[in-house]
Amino acid sequence: MDVEVDLYSGRPNPRFPLRPAAVDELGRRIAALTPATGGERPYDGLGYRGMRVLTGPAETVAELVVSGELVTLRTPDGSLRHLRDPGRALERWLLDQGAEDLAPEVTATVRQELAR
Amino acid sequence: MLRITADVYSGRPNPVADITDEAEVRATLSELTRDRTLFVGPRSSEAQTGGLGLRGFWVETFDDGLARDFDLESRVFLPAGPQAPAGRAAEVAERLITTADWHRAPDTFAGTTPPIGTSSFREFLLGQLASGGRASVADRVEPAGGEQAESPAVTCQIELGAFNPGFWNNDPNVMSSNNCYNYASNWRTNTFAQPGRGCGNMYTQITCDEVTRAALCDGMHHRFDCFPDTEKPRFLVALVVIPGGGDYHWYRKHVEGFWGHKPGPTAARNVDNSGNVIFNPETADRGPYTIFCGYFYGCDSQRKRIN
Numbered sequence: 531m532d533v534e535v536d537l538y539s540g541r542p543n544p545r546f547p548l549r550p551a552a553v554d555e556l557g558r559r560i561a562a563l564t565p566a567t568g569g570e571r572p573y574d575g576l577g578y579r580g581m582r583v584l585t586g587p588a589e590t591v592a593e594l595v596v597s598g599e600l601v602t603l604r605t606p607d608g609s610l611r612h613l614r615d616p617g618r619a620l621e622r623w624l625l626d627q628g629a630e631d632l633a634p635e636v637t638a639t640v641r642q643e644l645a646r
Numbered sequence: 647m648l649r650i651t652a653d654v655y656s657g658r659p660n661p662v663a664d665i666t667d668e669a670e671v672r673a674t675l676s677e678l679t680r681d682r683t684l685f686v687g688p689r690s691s692e693a694q695t696g697g698l699g700l701r702g703f704w705v706e707t708f709d710d711g712l713a714r715d716f717d718l719e720s721r722v723f724l725p726a727g728p729q730a731p732a733g734r735a736a737e738v739a740e741r742l743i744t745t746a747d748w749h750r751a752p753d754t755f756a757g758t759t760p761p762i763g764t765s766s767f768r769e770f771l772l773g774q775l776a777s778g779g780r781a782s783v784a785d786r787v788e789p790a791g792g793e794q795a796e797s798p799a800v801t802c803q804i805e806l807g808a809f810n811p812g813f814w815n816n817d818p819n820v821m822s823s824n825n826c827y828n829y830a831s832n833w834r835t836n837t838f839a840q841p842g843r844g845c846g847n848m849y850t851q852i853t854c855d856e857v858t859r860a861a862l863c864d865g866m867h868h869r870f871d872c873f874p875d876t877e878k879p880r881f882l883v884a885l886v887v888i889p890g891g892g893d894y895h896w897y898r899k900h901v902e903g904f905w906g907h908k909p910g911p912t913a914a915r916n917v918d919n920s921g922n923v924i925f926n927p928e929t930a931d932r933g934p935y936t937i938f939c940g941y942f943y944g945c946d947s948q949r950k951r952i953n
Contacts (some may be wrong), residue, residue, distance in 0.1 A: 539826045539910040539935070540894040541852070542838050575919040576895060576933035624886040637891070 532551045533624055535636060536579040536597075546631035548583070556583070558621055560594075563601060563613035570612065572597035578643040581624045618644055648674060650746045651704040652771055653772040661767070663746035670745055675716045677738055678724065684735050685724045690706035702726040703742050704855040726775055734774060743771045780807045780879060781901045787870055794861070802872035804943060805879035806901035807832060814914040822911040828898035829908035830883040833855065833949035838911075841894070844951040854939035861885070863950030869941035877945035884927040895935045897927040898944075903928075 531548045548556065554587050572595050580597025583584075593604040601613040602618060615621060625632075625640055648665040655661075665671050678685065681849060685705070702725040706715045713720055726739040748767045786801045787879045815821050823836040827926050833838070842848035842860025849860040866883075867873060873880045882899040902917070905924040908914040917923055918930035 536910070536912075538893040540857075540896070543910065545783070548862075562754075574909065576909045577919070579912065601910055635890075635892070 533628060534582040534584060535628070535632065535640060536582050536595075537577075537624075537636065539576060543582075544628075544636050545584075546628035550629060551565045552627050556624075558605075559623065560613070563615060563620070566600055566612040567612040569634065570600050572600050572602055578640055581621055583624070584631055605627060631640065647671065647708055648746075649704075649706040649708070650742050651706070652743075653704060654771070654774060655699040655849075661748065663748040665746050671712070672715075673683065674741060674745060675707075675712070675718065677741055678722075679716045681734055682803045685722045700726050700771065703739060703741070707854060710952070729861070729916065738933065740772065741769055741776055743775065750951060778803075780805050782878070785869070785882060786816065792922055800870040802943070803875070803880070804882050806899055807881065809902055809906050809916055811906070811914040811916075811945075814908055821913060824897040824908065825910050826908050827952065828896075829906065829914055830881070831897045831944050831949040831952050832881060833952055835953055837929045837953055839952040840947075841952075844953040852887055852894050854887055855895045857885060858939060858942075861942060864951050866944055869943060871943070873945045877947060879946060881944040883942050883944055884944065886927070886932055886935040887937045887939060888934045889937055892934065895932070897924065897930075900922055919928065 531553050532545045533548055534543045534545045536543055550579075580595055583594035583596070585591055585593065590605065591603050592606045595602040595604075596615060599615050599618055601615050603611040603613070605611075622644055625637065625644070629637060648671050650663050650665065652661050652663075665674060677800050702723055704721060704723055705952075706721045707716075707718060708720075712718075712865070724739060724742070726735065748771075768807070776888045780802055781933065782805050785804045787799055789899045812818075814824060814834075820834060820836065823838060824834050824933050825838045827839045827841055828835055833839070841846050841857050841862075842863045845860075845863040847860065847863045849856045869882070884897045884899075884905070885894060886897075887894045895909070897907045899905050902916075903925065904916045906914060907924070919933040922931065924930045
C-alpha cells in the first residue's frame with residue numbers, strides 16, 4: 531500500500547510505502563473517525579492538497595484521500611464516504627510514516643502547510 | 647419548410663438557411679428526433695449560446711402539423727461542437743449543414759464585412775464542426791502608446807479551443823494520469839507528460855529557463871515566434887514555477903476568453919486558488935507558483951511529441 535503526497539502539478543507526486551504494521555494502524559485510526567456532515571470537499575487547488583492512500587485491487591476501499599480535516603473513502607464501485615479528521619491528526623500521522631522515504635524539502639513543505 | 651440558423655457569430659447576425667423540399671424536411675426531422683437528448687427546447691437553449699465559434703443550430707418549423715408529427719416545439723436548439731452531447735450530435739449537425747441551402751447566408755452578414763463566398767460557406771461550417779468549436783484568432787504584440795500607436799510589430803495566428811473539462815475529469819483514470827502539461831498541450835497521454843521527455847531531453851531542474859528549454863525541445867515556441875498554419879492548433883499557454891525548484895505549472899487560453907488548467911492529478915478547471923475565473927494568469931492566485939516565466943505557443947507536432 532502506497533501513500534501519495536498530493537503536492538505537485540507538473541511533476542509526479544512523491545510517494546512512500548506504508549509498512550504492514552502501519553497499514554493495520556491506519557485501519558484502526560480510520561475506524562475511530564466519525565462521519566463528516568455537510569457538503570465539504572477536499573481542497574484541490576495548486577499547492578499541497580493532502581495525502582492519498584493508494585490501495586490494491588482486492589481492497590474494499592479503492593482510494594483514501596486525507597485532506598484538511600476531511601477523509602474521503604472511495605469504494606471500488608465509486609461510492610464515497612466522508613469522515614472527519616479533527617486537527618488533521620491522521621494527515622500528520624501519515625506524514626510521519628513517510629519521514630524516512632520522503633525528500634526533506636517535501637516533508638518540510640507539508641509540515642509548514644499543516645501548521646497553518 | 648425548416649429554417650436553420652447557425653449559431654456561430656457573436657458580433658454580427660447569424661447565417662440562416664432553409665430546407666424547402668418536403669421529403670428532405672421530414673427525413674431531417676426524423677433523423678433529429680431519433681435521439682431527443684441531442685437537442686434542447688427554446689427556453690433552456692439560451693444557456694448553450696456562450697463562447698465563440700460554432701455553438702449549434704436553431705431548427706424552426708413553420709406549421710403545426712409538422713411540429714405535431716414529430717412532437718417538436720416550434721424552435722429547438724441542437725448544440726454542436728464541445729457543447730454537444732456525446733453520440734450522434736455531430737452526425738445530425740453535419741446533415742443540417744449539407745442539406746440546407748446556404749446560398750442566401752452571406753446576405754445575412756451586416757455592415758461592410760465581406761461575405762464569405764457561397765460555395766465555401768458550407769465548407770466553413772463543416773470546418774467549424776470538425777474543429778470542435780475552436781477559433782483562429784490573431785495574437786498581437788500590444789502596441790505601446792495606446793490606440794494611437796502604430797500597427798503592432800508582430801502578429802501570429804493562433805487557435806483557441808473551447809473549455810471542455812469533462813474530457814479530463816469524467817474518467818478517474820484520465821484525470822489521475824494527465825497533468826498540467828497534458829492539459830496545456832491538449833493531448834492526453836496518460837503518462838503525466840513531462841516537458842522534454844518526448845524529445846529525449848527532459849528538464850534537469852525546475853527553473854523557468856530549464857523547463858522552457860525542455861518545452862521548446864518538445865516543439866513549443868516563445869510567444870510571437872509564429873507557427874505556420876500546418877501546425878494548427880497553435881495554443882497560447884503560460885508557464886509558472888515555484889521558487890526554489892519545487893514544481894512547474896501550465897495554463898492554456900480558451901476561446902471563451904478565460905484560461906484553463908489542471909493541477910496535477912486533480913480536475914481541470916478555469917478558476918484560480920481563490921475561486922476566481924482566470925482572465926490573466928499573471929495576476930491569478932497561483933498559490934506557491936509565484937514565478938511567472940512567460941507565454942508560449944504549443945503546436946500540433948509538439949503536442950503529439952509529448953510524453
